[in-house]
Amino acid sequence: MSELSGSLFQQALMDGDYSPRFFAYYYKQWNNYRMPYHLHNSTEIMYLISGGCTVDVRQRNGDAESFRLKRGELIILDANVPHRLIVEDGSPCRMLNVEFGFMVNKGMAPSIRKLAEEEEVAGMLGDPFTSLVLPDPEEVYHVLKSLVLELDQRGAEGSSMTHLLFCEMLLRISRLKSEMLRSSLQPTEFYIRRCIEFLHQNYDRSIQVKDIASAVSLHPGYLHRIFKTHTGRTITEYLNMLRMEKSRMLLGQSDIPIAEIADYVGISSRQYFHMLFKKYTGMTPVEYRNSIDRHFWTYESGEAEILSEDI
Numbered sequence: 001m002s003e004l005s006g007s008l009f010q011q012a013l014m015d016g017d018y019s020p021r022f023f024a025y026y027y028k029q030w031n032n033y034r035m036p037y038h039l040h041n042s043t044e045i046m047y048l049i050s051g052g053c054t055v056d057v058r059q060r061n062g063d064a065e066s067f068r069l070k071r072g073e074l075i076i077l078d079a080n081v082p083h084r085l086i087v088e089d090g091s092p093c094r095m096l097n098v099e100f101g102f103m104v105n106k107g108m109a110p111s112i113r114k115l116a117e118e119e120e121v122a123g124m125l126g127d128p129f130t131s132l133v134l135p136d137p138e139e140v141y142h143v144l145k146s147l148v149l150e151l152d153q154r155g156a157e158g159s160s161m162t163h164l165l166f167c168e169m170l171l172r173i174s175r176l177k178s179e180m181l182r183s184s185l186q187p188t189e190f191y192i193r194r195c196i197e198f199l200h201q202n203y204d205r206s207i208q209v210k211d212i213a214s215a216v217s218l219h220p221g222y223l224h225r226i227f228k229t230h231t232g233r234t235i236t237e238y239l240n241m242l243r244m245e246k247s248r249m250l251l252g253q254s255d256i257p258i259a260e261i262a263d264y265v266g267i268s269s270r271q272y273f274h275m276l277f278k279k280y281t282g283m284t285p286v287e288y289r290n291s292i293d294r295h296f297w298t299y300e301s302g303e304a305e306i307l308s309e310d311i
Contacts, residue, residue, distance in 0.1 A: 006042035006079035006101035009128035013102065017111035020166045022156045024099040025148045032089035037082045042099040046085075047074040047136070047144055051093030057131045058082040067133050069093075072141075074134055076173070081130045096144055100166075109163030112170075120174040134176045137194060143169045188226045191216050195227060195235065203242050204266045209235050243267065244280040251289045258285045 004012050012018070023042050030053065037058065046055065048069045055067045055075050067075060077083050079101070087093055105111040116122045134140075147165040154162060179190065194216045202211075212235060213220040227235050243265040250261050262273035277285050 004102040006040070006099075008043050008078060008125060013112045013125070014116060015113075017105040017113055018102040019105040019109065019111060019163055020100045021103040022098065022100045022151055022162075024097065025151045025156075027094065027096055027148075029092060029094050030085065030087040031092035033085065033087045035085040037084045039080050039082045040099065041079050042101045043079050044077045044097065044099045045074055045144070046077070047096040047141060048072065049094040049096055049141075051087075052091055053093045053095075054086040055131075056084050056086065059130050065131070067131070069133065072136055072138070074136055074140060074173075076129075076132045076134070078128070078130050083131070096141075096148060098144065098148065108160040109167050115167055115170060118171060118174070120178040121171060124174040124177050132177065134173065134180060136176065137197065139172050140169060140176065143172060188230060191218055191223065192227055192230050195223065196238070199235075199239055199242055202266075203239060203246065204264060206266055206268060207239075240276060241280065244277060247273075247277055247285070248281065248288065251285055252292050258289065261285060 004010060004018060006023075023040075027049075030051075037056075046069075048071055050071050052068065052070050055069060055077075057065050057067065057077065058081070059065060060081070069075060102112065112125075116125055143165055147162065147169060150159065150162045150165060179193070182189065195212055198212050198215045199207075209220050209224060213223045216223065224235060227233075227238070231238060233241070246265050247261050250256055250264055251258070256264065259270060262268070262270045265273075267273040267276070274284055277283075277288070281288055283291065
């Protein structure tokens, strides 16, 4: 069988080696639009880039379910599931859509069966749904837009990059689903995980607790309390610890001047940086750099050598 139906949930995907086949991929601005119910033999991902909309879905038992989507959310619709889009007048939205089925794997990337060796992917493919809404901290979005750009340039048959991007997209979606399941049982852990992710992505900038709370959609006071309860540290203490660990890495593994390290970790005052570094390590940045062996790569006669230097 060279092609399968478009559903993610079919045993054939686990019995053979299949890759995605793309049927549609596009950006679309919607306003004052009411789509009739329709279905297609492909899985569809609708990602809301801006605005808001409603997606109505008819479940297989005949019941209808309505999902209100907002920016940064995506909905996955299984193949042959009736659905429609409603966008109110005066409240436009912009979407990124991809529709795909499956064909025999051509060896350009891991097959769906191979991907299912990942626990989260196996869990998602083994738990069928007609529709699923997921919040996305811009992990899926960046992969999805890269996938669509690659398809625009290479065509629906795809390329190695297309198939690799699809694999990454499926992995990220399955992890988001797994995370959402865990957070539904322990919601505070979900917010703390998001908070820590934000810190790791933004430690190089000047940030305050209110910025972090806004990013995870919580009141600053509440976020401060649950973070301290679950980690044993305040958010500021965690951020300082993270910055000092990054500083140690940069001092030990790079030639960046010590005077510039503070800027790399988001601390505007060099005096404060030196004080903080000594508090966390017991040494000044100069003492720390002088105390360790640093390793550098150099190329001679076409061969790479590692030189160790005491500083």
